[in-house]
Amino acid sequence: MNAAAEAYVKLVLAVGEHDPDYVDAYFGPPAWREQVKLHRPSLDDIRSSAEKILRDLEKLPRSDEEIVQLRHQYLIRQLRALLVRLEMLQGHAFTFDEEARGLYDAAPPHHPESYFRTVLSNLDTMVPGSGPIAERYERYRKDFIITLNKLEDVFQAAIRECRERTRRMIDLPPNERFALEYVNNKPWSGYNWYKGDSISLIQINTDLPIYIDRAVDLAAHEGYPGHHVYNSMLEKHLARERGWIEFTVYALFSPQSLIAEGTANFGIEVAFPGNQRIEFEHSVLFPAAGLDAAQAGEYYSIHRLTGVLNYAHNEAARSYLDGAMNRQQAEEWLVSYALMSPERAKQRVRFIDAYRSYVINYNLGQDLVRQYIESRGGTDDNSAKRWEEFKRLISSPRLPSGLRTSPPSQE
Numbered sequence: 001m002n003a004a005a006e007a008y009v010k011l012v013l014a015v016g017e018h019d020p021d022y023v024d025a026y027f028g029p030p031a032w033r034e035q036v037k038l039h040r041p042s043l044d045d046i047r048s049s050a051e052k053i054l055r056d057l058e059k060l061p062r063s064d065e066e067i068v069q070l071r072h073q074y075l076i077r078q079l080r081a082l083l084v085r086l087e088m089l090q091g092h093a094f095t096f097d098e099e100a101r102g103l104y105d106a107a108p109p110h111h112p113e114s115y116f117r118t119v120l121s122n123l124d125t126m127v128p129g130s131g132p133i134a135e136r137y138e139r140y141r142k143d144f145i146i147t148l149n150k151l152e153d154v155f156q157a158a159i160r161e162c163r164e165r166t167r168r169m170i171d172l173p174p175n176e177r178f179a180l181e182y183v184n185n186k187p188w189s190g191y192n193w194y195k196g197d198s199i200s201l202i203q204i205n206t207d208l209p210i211y212i213d214r215a216v217d218l219a220a221h222e223g224y225p226g227h228h229v230y231n232s233m234l235e236k237h238l239a240r241e242r243g244w245i246e247f248t249v250y251a252l253f254s255p256q257s258l259i260a261e262g263t264a265n266f267g268i269e270v271a272f273p274g275n276q277r278i279e280f281e282h283s284v285l286f287p288a289a290g291l292d293a294a295q296a297g298e299y300y301s302i303h304r305l306t307g308v309l310n311y312a313h314n315e316a317a318r319s320y321l322d323g324a325m326n327r328q329q330a331e332e333w334l335v336s337y338a339l340m341s342p343e344r345a346k347q348r349v350r351f352i353d354a355y356r357s358y359v360i361n362y363n364l365g366q367d368l369v370r371q372y373i374e375s376r377g378g379t380d381d382n383s384a385k386r387w388e389e390f391k392r393l394i395s396s397p398r399l400p401s402g403l404r405t406s407p408p409s410q411e
């Protein structure tokens, strides 16, 4: 399997020569990347090599050891997704659902407009003020913006807390750290660039107003116990301890991303079970941001309900990419059903232009990860068990379809 793993890494790097967003992280041998840059194999060459390795992998006998089975499945599924990405780069038009299944190993659910209307009618009674809900919500949220001069303090406080909570439950590498940068003109709101050796660069986009909920969201999602920790665990346990070289490269448009985004989002609930997040926001973050802490409870009740509207992003992406909505209609949909400001809806459609069906990884990923961990006994009232399952998941090569097929009795 090691030979196939090495070939996989080189193929991912080769696709990266044709698709600048494809290689999200690489910390394997620098000579491999130089070699790929020098020879720059064509998309057809990459395809035939990938197909050959896939055939070899499919012939390999199944190991008795679960983690080795997972590695085997990981290489097969990641390579299949690489072939789908190649087809896209060669001009094949998949539907949104085909693309999502092919790249992310999961089938996105469909939600009718009526589903979002029901959520909005519940929100209607909760958001104070008068007028249409989208405008009212936007007005209400103005009181919860972190001003730019407070941003650094608020983020650092959120990061300290998320790191401390994670460090108590996960043995982090001693040199792990990240740098934080504020950037502009990006289609995303935050990004983790993993550099290897347990070091990340986290960028936060300040183009649009940043609301108080983003502090913990970003600190946990991009940092602890999200992407920074996920990448550090894969490097530590798989790349270094086991010498599994395929974990020195991260292909962005691949099943791995559903696990990465799903654990990064669900990690917020793991780190702050029950009411602990509101307590922390109330006692630390609201004061640090100069906001009225008495409002924290109501703000987070509303915030929790708007979380359900995240699936409206998927519907907008599906209709827009499949040609059922034009850009303006997709933006209007996001304003109406995801309660975004017009500016944020524009940013979101630019994200969909660049990352396409990747949008499913956030909410579907979160739901699949939650189901998987909770089905193994890691519920809210057993937070130690939940951490244990979470840690195991982010230290393993398990992919989306593997979240459904492994009942607890097998481990």
Ligand SMILES: [Zn+2]
Residues within 6 Å of the ligand: 221, 227, 260, 261, 264
């Ligand atoms: Zn993310």
